[in-house]
Amino acid sequence: MALWSGRFTDSVSEFTQRFGASLPVDRAMYVQDIAGSKAHARMLSAQGIISSQDAQQIEEGLDRIQRQIEEGEFTFDINDEDIHMSIEKRLIADIGEAGARLHTGRSRxxxxxxxxxxxxxxxxxxxxxxxxxxxxxxxxxxxxxxxxxxxxxxxxxxxxxxxxxxxxxxxxxxxxxxxxxxxxxxxxxxxxxxxxxxxAGTTYPLDRRATAAELGFSxxxxxxxxxxxxxxxxxxxxxxxxxxxxxxxxxxxxxxxxxxxxxxxxxxxxxxxxxxxxxxxxxxxxxxxxxxxxxxxxxxxxxxxxxxxxxxxxxxxxxxxxxxxxxxxxxxxxxxxxxxxxxxxxxxxxxxxxxxxxAGKGHLAATDVADYLAKRGLPFRRAHEVVGHLVLLCEQRGCDLADLSLADFQAESPLFEDDIVRELDLQAIVAARTSEGGTAPGAVAAQMVLVEQRLSSDEAFLAQRGA
Incomplete structure (x- = not known):
């Protein structure tokens, strides 16, 4: 019989019992349910709402139930509807009236x-x-x-x-x-x-902060x-x-x-x-x-x-x-x-x-070639167009920017000089990205320090909570 059956004359059907049951899911929270019940019982005793003997019986009974669940000796019955009623029903069966007092001042x-x-x-x-x-x-x-x-x-x-x-x-x-x-x-x-x-709360003089503290709530x-x-x-x-x-x-x-x-x-x-x-x-x-x-x-x-x-x-x-x-x-x-x-x-x-x-394919140096021209006074949009022409030339010839001659570059802009070769070196291109958060080795090394610091901070947070 359900723990709430006093109001009812008929039981639910087998189908509706199964349809309404949450036990197959919430049984995963048996540890939390037992911890909450033990804290509630101790608080009820401390407040004089139940006797210390009842509280002790409740706690010992809940400990036995937890061991039985963990050792596979506890039988879950779908008729119990949820984990709360399943545990409370077993507790009452084990220790009698003391178990029936556990639910004082609380609801499911x-x-x-x-x-x-x-x-x-x-x-x-x-x-x-x-x-x-x-x-x-x-x-x-x-x-x-x-x-x-x-x-x-x-x-x-x-x-x-x-x-x-x-x-x-x-x-x-x-x-x-x-x-x-x-x-x-x-x-x-x-x-x-x-x-x-x-x-709506309760008329019992509960110490909510005591149970919260015992359960580790802030x-x-x-x-x-x-x-x-x-x-x-x-x-x-x-x-x-x-x-x-x-x-x-x-x-x-x-x-x-x-x-x-x-x-x-x-x-x-x-x-x-x-x-x-x-x-x-x-x-x-x-x-x-x-x-x-x-x-x-x-x-x-x-x-x-x-x-x-x-x-x-x-x-x-x-x-x-x-x-x-x-x-x-x-x-x-x-x-x-x-x-x-x-x-x-x-x-x-x-x-x-x-x-x-x-990395050597796909003209990855193109942006740096455009920057080369921009640093020599050519507006970036014009530099972008010039390099676009050079890329098109490469596509037509089936080659890469590094394969073009100085004459090919200067045919598009007289601003190109011999040092354009350095701008085509991918290692140099990566090394030049020195802005904060960039991909240059020095910038990545600085980023790594920040990543490690953040990891240490997060690990400290977990350690404080025993995780």
Whole structure:
């Protein structure tokens, strides 16, 4: 019989019981549910609402239930509807009236909100740790290939030469922003709704700040209606997951391209590749493709909760039962993707010669040739046109700018002199990009210091929270 059955004369049907149950999903939060119940029981005892003996029995009973769940000895019954009722029902069966006093001064509404916030905080910390690990791998690879050059692209066309380290650190900065978003989601979840009861608070003299402190929250919610109906913190988590997944998808796309025969920039480890059932020569970047593909799943989880929340009146509505599955799925999916991508990047082999060969194609020196003329007084737009003519000449001859003679250059502009040859050297072109945030070796070295400082700061944040 359900714990709320006193008001009813008939039981729900087998179908509606199954349809309305959240236990298959929220049983994942049993640790948080038990922690919240233990803190609530201690507070009730401290406030003189229940006896210390009852509180002790409750705590010991909850500890036994947690051990049984972790050892696979606890039987979950779909008729219990959710994790809260499942645990409370077993507790009452085990210890009697003391267990029946546990629910004093609270509702499943504030209970589930508390469980979900605790779960969201934990997931944020796990994701931030995986985020930092991937950033470490990216910076290690960047440092190991500090002198490797490759073509930079716009529109997937050769644009200007850049250092591989510069390219990899671009993803490190994306992930640093993702860490900030996860921090914001953590902070959003870090207030305790326990004690808000169903929607209006309670007549019992609860010490809400005591339970919040025991559960590791930084404070308590300030409006009981908002407390039981707010899921903004989950939207923040899902948004952070979605943006991070999108960034991983971009990196995965480059891994797929770079590992292809057409590029040949990298070779993936066998551990992060698969073969073909029919073509024995194949080595497929399946795991990069999966990381790319799972982005749609995570973004879908965000959209699903946004749509669920869009028309809910205050306060709690059963629709909110749909909040957890997507959040659990998105967080677990993203964590797996972060771990997978870290392993993939860490074990890939970089092929510097293939990158350098491609950097020599596509007239990557063109912008610097135009700058050469502009520095000698020719308006940049006119310089751009002159170099465009030179590129067209190269296309007609099937050669590169470096293959043109001084006479060819001077035929387009008398401002060209013998030193134009230096402007065609790709290493010199890269070295000249000394502006802050540029691709010159010195600028990348300075950038690396900032990346490391940010990593250290983020690791300190995690260490303070035991992650």
């Amino acid at each position: 509404n504030d209970q589930v909100a508390t469980d979900t916030r605790l779960f969201a905080k934990e997931r944020c910390l796990h994701l931030m740790r995986a985020n930092v690990q991937l950033r470490r791998v990216l910076t290690t690879q960047a440092r190991a290939h500090a002198d490797v050059m490759l073509p930079g692209y716009t529109h997937l066309q050769h644009a200007q030469p850049v250092l591989l380290a510069h390219h990899l650190l671009a993803y490190a900065w994306m992930l640093a922003r993702d860490f900030t978003r996860l921090q914001a989601a953590y902070d959003a979840a870090d207030v305790c709704p326990l004690g808000s009861a169903a929607l 404070g308590v919610t300030q409006n009981s209606l908002d407390a039981v109906s707010d899921r903004d913190f989950l939207l923040d988590l899902l948004y952070a997951c979605s943006v991070c997944s999108m960034h991983l998808s971009r990196l995965a796309e480059e891994v797929v391209l770079w590992s292809s025969s057409e590029f040949g920039f990298i070779t993936l480890s066998d551990a992060f590749s698969t073969g073909s059932s029919i073509m024995p020569q194949k080595k497929n970047p399946d795991f990069a493709e999966l990381v790319r593909g799972k982005t749609g799943r995570v973004v879908g989880d965000l959209v699903a909760l946004l749509v669920t929340m869009k028309a809910l009146p205050l306060a709690y509505n059963k629709d909110l039962q749909e909040d957890k599955e997507g959040a659990i799925d998105a967080a677990r999916t993203l964590e797996d993707c972060l771990v997978c991508m870290a392993g993939m990047v860490e074990t890939m082999t970089v092929n510097p010669r293939a990158m350098a060969d491609q």
